[in-house]
Amino acid sequence: MIQQTLVLIKPDGLKKSLTGNVLTRLSETKLDIVAAKIVRVSRELAEEHYKQLKDKPFFEELLKYIMGEYHKKKVMALVYWGENAIDKVRQICGATNPEEADPVSIRGAYGRITTKGVYENVIHASTNEAEAEREIKLWFQPDEIIVDLYPTKTVKKSIEVRVWA
Ligand code: DAT
Ligand code: MG
Secondary structure, three states, X not given: OEEXXXXXXXXHHHHOOOHHHHHHHHHOOOOEEEEEEEEOOOHHHHHHHXXXXXXXXXXXXXXXXXXXXXXXXXXXXXXXXXXXXXXHHHHHHOOOOOOOOXXXXXXXXXXXXXXXXXXXXXXXXXXXXXXXXXXXXXXXXXXXXXXXXXXXXXXXXXXXXXXXX
């Protein structure tokens, strides 16, 4: 089954210069990268991304982590596309808890748990097709992705945009 999945290299991954390592590991999947960008994560985006976890005791710390308050204020967002993309990527990521993750997985090799109990697990990857759709639409606009993943429509907008001076 051809699928797409959202990958985030989280602020700890960027701070520790793990981008190359993570992308190399993910290249084992032979999936296609169809979108990529560096994003400064707003509180609004962080809350929306993790909204299923808003009742968890670690939610506030999780928001600070993904917003980069403990590392660098940026994440790398990518869309991987191809046969069984969701499971292939999750497999290489490893389990959510970095101490329980397979040591050769990305999270097992590079993740840690902080003294505050935050799982700094380097990478996010969607867990199923519904989540992938919600997350890809949250992080990317249609024109930022080089293939048509979901139906689109055209709307007329009259807005001010920033351009090069
Ligand atoms: P995953 O990222 O593996 O999909 P998730 O969606 O359940 O896991 O949780 C999102 C993130 O929240 C996870 O990457 C790290 C953090 N998290 C989850 N459970 C946690 C816990 N028990 N303690 C601390 N952080 C946790
Ligand atoms: Mg999840």
